Amino acid sequence: MARILLGISGSVTAYKGAELAREFIRRGHQVRAIITSGGQRFVTPLQLQALTGHPVQSDQWETDRPDGIDHIFLARWADIVVVAPGSANTLARLAGGIADDLLTTTLLAFDGPLMIAPSMNTKMLLHHATQANIDTLTGRGVEVLESEEGELACGETGPGRMMEPVRIADHVEARLAERLDYSGIRALVSAGPTFEPIDPVRVVTNRSSGRMGFALAEALAERGATVRLVTGPTALDAPRGVTETVRVMTTAEMAEALGERFGECDLLIMAAAVADWRPATVSEDKLPRGEGGIDLRLEPTADIISDLAGRKGDRTVIGFALESGDLVAGGRAKLERKGLDAIAVNDPTETGAGPESGTNRITLIHEDGRVEDLPMQAKETIAHRLLDAVHTYVTRSRG
Ligand code: CTP
Numbered sequence: 001m002a003r004i005l006l007g008i009s010g011s012v013t014a015y016k017g018a019e020l021a022r023e024f025i026r027r028g029h030q031v032r033a034i035i036t037s038g039g040q041r042f043v044t045p046l047q048l049q050a051l052t053g054h055p056v057q058s059d060q061w062e063t064d065r066p067d068g069i070d071h072i073f074l075a076r077w078a079d080i081v082v083v084a085p086g087s088a089n090t091l092a093r094l095a096g097g098i099a100d101d102l103l104t105t106t107l108l109a110f111d112g113p114l115m116i117a118p119s120m121n122t123k124m125l126l127h128h129a130t131q132a133n134i135d136t137l138t139g140r141g142v143e144v145l146e147s148e149e150g151e152l153a154c155g156e157t158g159p160g161r162m163m164e165p166v167r168i169a170d171h172v173e174a175r176l177a178e179r180l181d182y183s184g185i186r187a188l189v190s191a192g193p194t195f196e197p198i199d200p201v202r203v204v205t206n207r208s209s210g211r212m213g214f215a216l217a218e219a220l221a222e223r224g225a226t227v228r229l230v231t232g233p234t235a236l237d238a239p240r241g242v243t244e245t246v247r248v249m250t251t252a253e254m255a256e257a258l259g260e261r262f263g264e265c266d267l268l269i270m271a272a273a274v275a276d277w278r279p280a281t282v283s284e285d286k287l288p289r290g291e292g293g294i295d296l297r298l299e300p301t302a303d304i305i306s307d308l309a310g311r312k313g314d315r316t317v318i319g320f321a322l323e324s325g326d327l328v329a330g331g332r333a334k335l336e337r338k339g340l341d342a343i344a345v346n347d348p349t350e351t352g353a354g355p356e357s358g359t360n361r362i363t364l365i366h367e368d369g370r371v372e373d374l375p376m377q378a379k380e381t382i383a384h385r386l387l388d389a390v391h392t393y394v395t396r397s398r399g
Contacts, residue, residue: 002176003030005078005110007103008048009090010038011119012153013162017084018043020165021051027169032074034058034103038087060102071102075109076380079179079222082172083107085119085162086144088130094142095133111381113175115143117168122158145171182387183224185394188265189217190258190304192232194251196278198296199287206273207355210234212320213271215383217242220267223387228265230257232272251275251301262308267316267394270305273355277301309339316393319343322355331365341393342366344374344386352376364389 004024008017017039024031033048033056045056060071083090083103090103094116099105107114116137124130125147134144145168148161163171191213195203214236217229221241228244232254238245246257251274262268277298287294309317319340323330324347331345345363352359353376361376364386374385 001028002079005081006033007083008039009036009087011085011087013085013119014039014042023165023169071106074106080113082115084117086116088120088124091133095136117145119162122160125160180224185225186265187220187225187227187267189269190230190272192234193273194232194275196275198279199283208273209356211379214239215379219383255304269318306338316341321345322348327363
């Protein structure tokens with residue numbers, strides 16, 4: 001089941017966009033729709049809302065909605081976007097990068113697969129301007145579906161008729177299947193901080209929102225992997241599509257939960273910000289504040305990833321590291337010391353890349369010495385780029 005965002009633009013075949021929404025739902029997908037102002041002359045938002053079960057908007061300025069639906073939400077939500085029908089004007093706006101309504105702003109913020117089913121008069125379709133726009137979009141990786149030949153609403157005969165909804169749905173499903181490049185892989189992901197108790201209420205911890213690990217778990221599930229997530233305390237809901245989410249508190253509990261599942265996995269991604277020390281003694285009672293300070297003796301926790309990598313066999317083990325000095329030298333030393341296949345390094349002092357940020361920038365160091373830069377992006381997008389970059393390891397470990 002996929003999350004499909006359907007864009008309906010102004011064409012007499014807009015009603016077929018509504019049929020397409022019904023077809024996706026019949027096949028078990030979730031659908032949200034955006035109608036352009038032209039599209040609304042042919043179908044109403046209410047019709048589509050009734051079909052999809054979600055509110056339908058066209059105006060990007062309607063930001064005071066209680067459900068908070070905006071272009072960023074929709075761009076993050078969708079696995080794939082399908083514009084059907086795609087009018088000549090919408091094709092032109094997309095080709096030109098214009099962002100003047102909800103559909104076009106959402107598409108500028110979306111970097112997943114985009115498919116467009118053109119629908120227009122034959123002369124408009126064959127016009128140099130439209131053909132140049134189609135070439136631009138195709139060159140950018142957009143899939144512009146063939147239109148069908150036949151009698152058009154305007155009475156002319158020729159290409160320009162929108163592909164039938166059932167065939168569009170087949171294309172979408174084929175495209176979604178291509179993305180299942182982790183299918184058959186059993187992935188284990190760790191996320192979040194660990195808490196090491198001082199007493200029943202105080203802890204020693206690392207700053208971490210858990211978002212990077214949760215985004216990786218969700219991206220792996222979207223791409224067909226069976227995913228088990230072991231997470232320290234976070235405010236996040238279990239990611240979509242994940243088989244098991246195990247919530248732990250301490251480093252020892254995280255080590256145990258991962259150790260139990262490691263034998264049954266092909267890939268471990270250790271995105272957790274594990275606490276490096278724990279109090280040598282834990283008070284059973286809450287320590288009184290008293291007048292003065294306290295002395296806290298800390299002892300090291302077990303290095304989970306090193307222990308697991310020591311018995312990795314054919315498995316792929318990928319670590320994360322926070323380095324504030326020389327990222328490459330520090331990351332490479334850690335990769336070697338811990339016996340990893342790759343390590344994703346980031347600098348917590350860089351704006352937008354900290355442990356609680358929604359974005360991240362990663363320097364990915366491979367065991368064979370290659371270094372790749374994944375530029376600053378939302379953690380959800382970085383997760384996919386990271387999976388693209390380490391895919392060869394996973395196929396290798398499966399022979
Ligand atoms: N890690 C782990 N167990 C620990 C500490 C870290 O498994 N007790 C893992 C992290 O999940 C991460 C990798 O090791 O994937 C590197 O973590 P990092 O904190 O950068 O490295 P440390 O070994 O803690 O080194 P240092 O704190 O000296 O930078």
